[in-house]
Structure formats: C-alpha cells, structure tokens
Amino acid sequence: MPRASAADAAETARRILEVATAHFADRGFASASVDEIARTAGVTRGAVYHHYASKRGLFSAVAAAQQRGIADAIATATARSRPADALRDGSHAFLDAITREDAARILLVDGPAVLSWDDWRRMDAAGPEAELRAGLADAGVSAALVDAMTAALSGAMNELALWLSRHQADTGALAAAHEALDGLLDGIR
Template sequence: MPRATRAQSEATAARVLDAAWALFAAQGYPGVGLEEVAQRAGVTRGAVYHHYGSKTGLFHAVHARAQAQVAAAVEAAAAGSDDPWEALEAGSRAFLDASLGDRVRQVMLVDAPVVLGLDAWRAEDARGSARLLGEALTALAAAGVLRVGSVPACAALLSGAMNEAALWAAATADPRAAVDDAWDVLRQMLAALRT
C-alpha cells in the first residue's frame, strides 16, 4: 500500500481532530472511545493512534484547539477598540461568550483540568486567553489606569472569576441571560480596579 502524502496525512489528522472534538464536547472525555472517534472520522483506530498517540494525546490536541478558538475570539473583540480599557472589557465579554459554547465549555472548563491536570491546563490557558488578559492588564498598569499592586495576581483572579462565571452560566436554565448577569457583575469588578 502506498504511503500517504503529507497533505493526506494532515487531512486525516484534521478529520480525527474534528470528530474527536464533536464527541468529547457532546459526551465528555469519559464517554468517548477511540473506536468511536475513528468510525466518525472514517479512519482506522490505528490512524488515530498514529496521529495522536493515545486518547489523552488526542484530547490534549482538542483542548489546544478549543483554547486557541477562545483566544482568537478574545483577541478579535479587543482589537475592535483603540481604548485599552474598552479593549479589556470587550475581550473579557468575548471570553464569556466564547466559553459558553458547548464544544468549548465541556472540553476547556469541565474535562481539561481533570484529564490533563491543572498544570497542563494552566499552561495551555497561559498561551491563549490568559496571556491576552495579562498583556491587557500590564498595558493598563503601565498607563497608570489600573489600581492593583500585582498584575499577575489580578490576572489570576479575573481569569478564575471568568472561568467560574462561564461554568455557572452554562449550568443554568438560560445560559445567555446568566452570562449577561455575570457580565454586569464582572464590569463592576473591573470598574473597581480602574484609577
């Protein structure tokens, strides 16, 4: 049998990743088997192992994609404003909205801290939306408009608050209304940090 080209191999890996993300998001990590992922992607289980090594390796790749998707939403929202404070608020709201999606919430906030461990989860977050939050707060502190003694502590607390708000909202009967409520409180918290 001829060996797959690089393009074919990348296409297979992408199909597996798409299938896995849909399944992990719908059923949670414990409810998904690699045979089911392979079947949904139209590949063999061996192909899944070839590209991702294990179920945990596959989940790690899905989580990285979820984190990148949220970070892209945050970055796009923040880029829409020239005012650094408005950019912080827009990015924070975008985080809540992007994290509320079922595909993201289950993978990024529910399963990843347990499956990957908190250190790996935080490391991936640090490359994405947490990095953007830290950069925004650092810029505001440098401009003299942020009233905190420690930017890293502020970033950790705000990140934790937003993660918890997204989880809380998703568990309510009306998640969109709950995000609006959480956003009202978060804006008040942010306002208290402004000089």
C-alpha cells in the same frame, strides 16, 4: 499500498480532531470512545493513534485547539479597541467564546483533570491568560498586582462560564453573566 500525501495526512488529522471535539464536548473525556471517534471520522483506530498517540494525546490536541480559538476570539475582539476598552472587550469575548460549543466542558471541567493541573495551566497561560495579562497591564494595573489580578479575574470568569453552562436554558443568564462581568471589571483600577 501508497502512503498518504502530507496534505491527506493533515486532512485526516483535522477531521479526527473535529470529530473528537464534538465527542469530548458531548460525552466528556471518560465516556468518549476512540473507536467511535474513528468510526465517525471515517478512519481506523490505528489512524487516530498514529496522529495523536493516545486518547489523552487526542484530548490534549482538542483542548489546545479550543484554547487557541478562545485566544483568537479575544485578539479579534480587542484588535480595534481603544486601550481603555480592550480589557472589557476581551473579557466579554472570552466569556462568549468559552461558553460556545461546549468549550467550557472541555477546558474547565475535563481539562484540569485529564491534562493535569500543571499542563492545563501552561496551556491556559499561553493563550487566554496571556491576553488577560496584557489587557490588565494596558488597563493600568500596576506590575505588582498583574499576577494577582490575572488569577482573580481568570478564576471569576472561568466560574462564570461554568455557571452559564449549567443555565443554558435560562434566556436571561447570558445577559446576567455579562452584567456581572461588567461589575467585576468596573472595580479594576
């Protein structure tokens, strides 16, 4: 049997990742099944393991893609922002992106447990945290406080995202979350 072309292999890996994202978001890591992911993606279990080595490896790829998507949303939201507005625009973009399509479950609930805290922190540091750190520096936060402010605001926004994920049926929750975020941002000098 002829080997798949590089384009075919990339398309298979993309399809597996797409299906796995939906499964992990819907069921969580523990309840997601590699067999079901493979079946839904129209591939064999062996194809999943060929591209991602393990269920954890597949989850890691899903989490990394989610982190990149959130960092991209922040960068897009701040691309045309005035320096004085970039931190606010990026923070609101983060909150919207992480609560869209169950990214909060993948990144904030299962992520630290499945990937290990250190791996999860490295992944976050390379994506959304880097955007936040730059935004704080651009907003005039002193270099001596950037690390502490990054940790404080990141933690607050992650908790706010988790709160939103538990209040999806509440039509006022998103507006309340954005108002609360503005209150936090107003306190940054």
